[in-house]
Amino acid sequence: MQMIPVAVGAPVDEIDTPALIVDLDAFDYNIAHMAAFTRANGVRLRAHAKTHKSPAVALKQIAAGAVGQCCQKVGEAEALVRGGVRDVLVSNQVVGVHKLQRLAALAIDAKIGLCFDAAEQVEAASRAAVEAGVTLDGMVEIDVGMQRCGVAAGAAAAELARRIGDAPGLVFRGLQAYHGTAQHLVGVDQREAAIRAAADAVRASVDALNGAGLACEIISGAGTGTFMLEGTSGLWNELQAGSYAFMDTEYARIGSRDGPRYTEFRHSLFVLATVMSTATPGRAVVDAGLKSYSGEKGLPWVDGLEDVACTGMSDEHGKLQLGPRAKPLRLGDKVRLIPGHCDPTINLHDWYVAVRGGRVEALWPITARGASN
């Protein structure tokens, strides 16, 4: 367990490192910007808790207008319901009797949904719901181009929807139509092409549902990289973005019409690190490595220091190279790193340190950290 890194109210200089920092001005901007978009376009926001793993963040999103949360794991749903969230969709398949029993138990206190891509899953969830005396919302996941989970668009989707509708304890609500890989395609044209193809898959499925006499109330999907496409498509009516609250280098690198950076949202998430070694001129080593930020999307970016770049990461160290224009870094200096990938980075920490105006305004516990089962 990570030591509580600072007291609420303390100046930011007192934050022990490594620590996960949320810049509240940027965070509030992001929450408001997405809320304004969904309001203006008449779509619902079901923000993704797989990213933030914290009821504290969820409740802020809901206060700004989100209808609820989605998540990927039963353990995340448990953390959300315990933390006061009353509408949770597991945007994923749930396999295993014990997991389904845990999920059904949550439906006593909250509105709970899950996704299906096999008849066997529908039968198992129906049994768990009936045993618990609850009703679960069922979504059919269709593969809209990600090639991961989901049935084929069209007739197969309608057939599975019919099974959900017929199953005791389940109610068919709509389609889970999320294109994960599209979120990270570099270039606006690539993302638009991917979501156009996804829209064709959605249309074919809605047609098949209607042909079978089934209403499709919800079409849910989209992420931070493509939400403006699904959100203005006239098809999707529920958006599942999560990273928008924080941003990371992977999203920054997907680019926009205006340049090489995607600037729809501001960077609000940082790993705060301390310089712990300056033994070699031109190099500074900080105390945060792969156990404080995830590395599979590349090296973190150094925030706000001219001509300083992270050139190496190991388990507990980040190596910074100082170029000719860099100001010297001294032992004890604090450095803010922007992680490559926000979701698995947040999952390494137990606390968000929420800062504003040079002070620690709040500590938000990351109660679904590690809730992977």
Add this chain to the structure above:
Amino acid sequence: MQMIPVAVGAPVDEIDTPALIVDLDAFDYNIAHMAAFTRANGVRLRAHAKTHKSPAVALKQIAAGAVGQCCQKVGEAEALVRGGVRDVLVSNQVVGVHKLQRLAALAIDAKIGLCFDAAEQVEAASRAAVEAGVTLDGMVEIDVGMQRCGVAAGAAAAELARRIGDAPGLVFRGLQAYHGTAQHLVGVDQREAAIRAAADAVRASVDALNGAGLACEIISGAGTGTFMLEGTSGLWNELQAGSYAFMDTEYARIGSRDGPRYTEFRHSLFVLATVMSTATPGRAVVDAGLKSYSGEKGLPWVDGLEDVACTGMSDEHGKLQLGPRAKPLRLGDKVRLIPGHCDPTINLHDWYVAVRGGRVEALWPITARGASN
């Protein structure tokens, strides 16, 4: 927090997933194999807790002959001392008054050491030790080729050692001479060349120490990839290997004289996952992704299934491709994945599920999980 994934004594079929599995037969082999090596060569083992993060594992290594543990973080040292370990070296620099106070407090109950590569660090640690009324062991870290932390070999090392020896509350014990990048060089010749160069740096430093009239009691370093080189060098007398207890794909890929795989130790560490989607023929999706294994060293390997390979990983999913010789995978089937990098993988979990002969023999809490500050 991760739900406790199973009851002790249960059959392995009942383990909820994702779960971190330790195969005890392989683990015991690894512990015994390293213990036999160190005994035969008259060197000490100070096994690295940065890998396992658990006093349960530490105490098994110590029972097999290890003199104690090393670790990288004060939080890890706290977890070890609380768990009964009485000899801990932080094989790293510790910067910050609060961290040094926490470390010094541990020295009331245990023998505690740390590393230095700057005079300023020596002064700060001395103050913390004096204030707590304790003595801390001091090691000079020299850069033996890793180009991260550490002073230059030779005169600079002797100068820093003198400062440690003169500082109230500190005792100079020896050299921290660890070559991290050498551990993962592919090819035996490359690893040998790196450790030959490291040995030159150690010799130059010992000569400088002796020239200054300073005794160098301990030369500590080495890891799982090169321990047999340092351990038979006649220079190093303390080994800091950690991954040897578990192995991972990165270590397997460094190769040996006999072939493309490094087979000194057995794979004892697995992420157990469940098949949760089989909607597309030839593909199975499992419920473990980047929040259950670290991805920066590439895709995990699938253990024990013919012609099945992991071809994709996302935050909560692993995508398996089934070749023509693969047996079909069904919903609910369990799959064992070998992670790319054991240290950051273990840091994602709260429990080791220790299994033998098809049953769960023990649950070991990973109490230093997330103890990064």
